[in-house]
Amino acid sequence: MSLVFYTNPMSRGRIIRWMLEETGAPYETRFLRYGDEMNSAAYAAVNPMQKVPAIVHNGQVVTECGAICLYLADAFPEAGLAPPLAGRAGYYRWMMFAAGPWEQANVNAALGVQVTPEQSRMVGYGTFERALDVLLSLVPETGYMLGGKFSALDVYAGSHIGWATQFGSIPATPRIAAYLDRIQSRPAARRAAELDDAAIPEYGPAA
Ligand SMILES: N[C@@H](CCC(=O)N[C@@H](CS)C(=O)NCC(=O)O)C(=O)O
Incomplete structure (x- = not known):
């Protein structure tokens, strides 16, 4: 192994x-x-x-x-970290949404790319606003994106939401802040952040 x-x-x-x-x-x-x-x-x-x-x-x-x-x-x-096979519809759907439409919408917005209403028909994310609304609709009041159980979707889509909040493209409403706190306070999330933060002086872009 x-x-x-x-x-x-x-x-x-x-x-x-x-x-x-x-x-x-x-x-x-x-x-x-x-x-x-x-x-x-x-x-x-x-x-x-x-x-x-x-x-x-x-x-x-x-x-x-x-x-x-x-x-x-x-x-x-x-x-x-994955739901049972029979319960994977939302899991696959929203993983792909975050990796495709949301990633592109977010990067294009950060780069200042303007999409006209005509172009939005062929752009996979349509409009930034719509993609953002859909992404934020995944954030639950309690629990996790797929219900009561944490999954890889929370790691992946939750990371995108965390970054977008940090960089100011998503408002940190109480619901979003509480969800981020729930997932980011997990021991694994904390350990991961500590390990990477410790490596920044040696390997980060400014090193
Ligand atoms: N679609 C890829 C994106 C990977 C990516 O863009 N990585 C950046 C860092 S966040 C990178 O390695 N950039 C180095 C370069 O392009 O020179 C993924 O989701 O893994």
């Missing part, structure tokens, strides 16, 4: 660190600095996109945060 995690402490890799900590599985971290290390031929052999995060589990490469979360939840079922 081997599980290698390629990341940078200031990257989307923080989502996967949290997910790994939730599984409780042992793993080895390989930090990559932005620039030459991520662009090396050795790393291109792992992820030809030359981006982090990536994992290699028993020789199998998985990239893309959403896919890695789904993969880890299934690879370590004892952690209970």
Whole structure:
């Protein structure tokens, strides 16, 4: 059994660190600095996109945060991070929504990309406002996105909501703040943040 995690402490890799900590599985971290290390031929052999995060589990490469979360939840079922098969409609639906439409809407808004009403028909997220409303509709008053049980969806979509709140594109209403507190105060989330924060001086963009 081997599980290698390629990341940078200031990257989307923080989502996967949290997910790994939730599984409780042992793993080895390989930090990559932005620039030459991520662009090396050795790393291109792992992820030809030359981006982090990536994992290699028993020789199998998985990239893309959403896919890695789904993969880890299934690879370590004892952690209970995926709902039973019969209850996966919302799980798959909202994981893909967060990884696709929401990611694109958020990045385009941050880059100041303007989408006209005509263009919004071919844009997967339609409009930023609509995608945001849908994302926020996932935030429950109590419990977790799929009900009473925490899942990989909370790690993945919850991370997006946490970042958007931090960067000011989502208002931290009491419901959102309470939900974020609920998921971010989990021991695995805290451990993950501590591990990555400690690596920032050596591997962060300014290192
Ligand atoms: N779609 C990818 C995005 C990965 C990504 O954009 N990673 C950034 C850091 S957050 C990166 O590695 N950038 C380095 C570069 O492009 O040089 C995912 O969800 O994993």
